[in-house]
Amino acid sequence: MDHTYEDQNIFAKILRGEIPNATVLETEHSLAFNDISPQAPAHVLVIPKGPYVCFDHFAAAASDAEIADFTRAVGEVCRLAGVAADGYRLIANAGRDGVQDVPHLHVHVLGGRRLGRMLSPVS
Numbered sequence: 192m193d194h195t196y197e198d199q200n201i202f203a204k205i206l207r208g209e210i211p212n213a214t215v216l217e218t219e220h221s222l223a224f225n226d227i228s229p230q231a232p233a234h235v236l237v238i239p240k241g242p243y244v245c246f247d248h249f250a251a252a253a254s255d256a257e258i259a260d261f262t263r264a265v266g267e268v269c270r271l272a273g274v275a276a277d278g279y280r281l282i283a284n285a286g287r288d289g290v291q292d293v294p295h296l297h298v299h300v301l302g303g304r305r306l307g308r309m310l311s312p313v314s
Contacts, residue, residue: 192286194252196242202295206240215271220257221264223300232303233272233279237265243296245285265298274302280309 197203204210205224212224215235226234239261243249250258269275279302284291 192245192247194244194248196244197294198242200293200295202236202238202293202297203242206238216264216268218260218264220260223264223268226299230299231301231306233274233301235268235272235300236297237261237268237300238295238297244294245289245291245296246283247285249296265300268300269302272300272302274300278302278306280306 201210205212206222212222214222214224216223216237220240221237222240223235223237226236239249239253239257241249241253241257243253249261253261265281269279272279279300282299282301283296
């Protein structure tokens with residue numbers, strides 16, 4: 192997978208302040224905001240502030256401080272969104288087969304209701 196970062200993607204524009212967002216949490220290395228098309232009562236996106244395309248790119252190239260901050264931000268968003276007690280789903284799509292729409296690493300935190308199965312069995 193190509194890890195060339197495209198700095199005109201919507202999340203890069205949000206990070207530069209060119210597009211507004213409903214911020215849930217901001218830390219030194221991460222930003223979390225409500226999804227504009229929620230798929231569950233709680234649907235928050237968590238993104239690193241650095242130019243990382245997907246999770247494997249982030250895991251290979253991010254600093255230890257960025258990785259720790261992002262991981263803690265995801266956990267804090269689960270608490271802030273009120274889904275930590277009853278359960279939640281984390282989704283990070285990557286590449287064409289993962290149906291990644293925005294080429295900037297982002298984790299969807301979904302919860303607030305019982306979520307269906309993630310995938311159908313392979314036929």
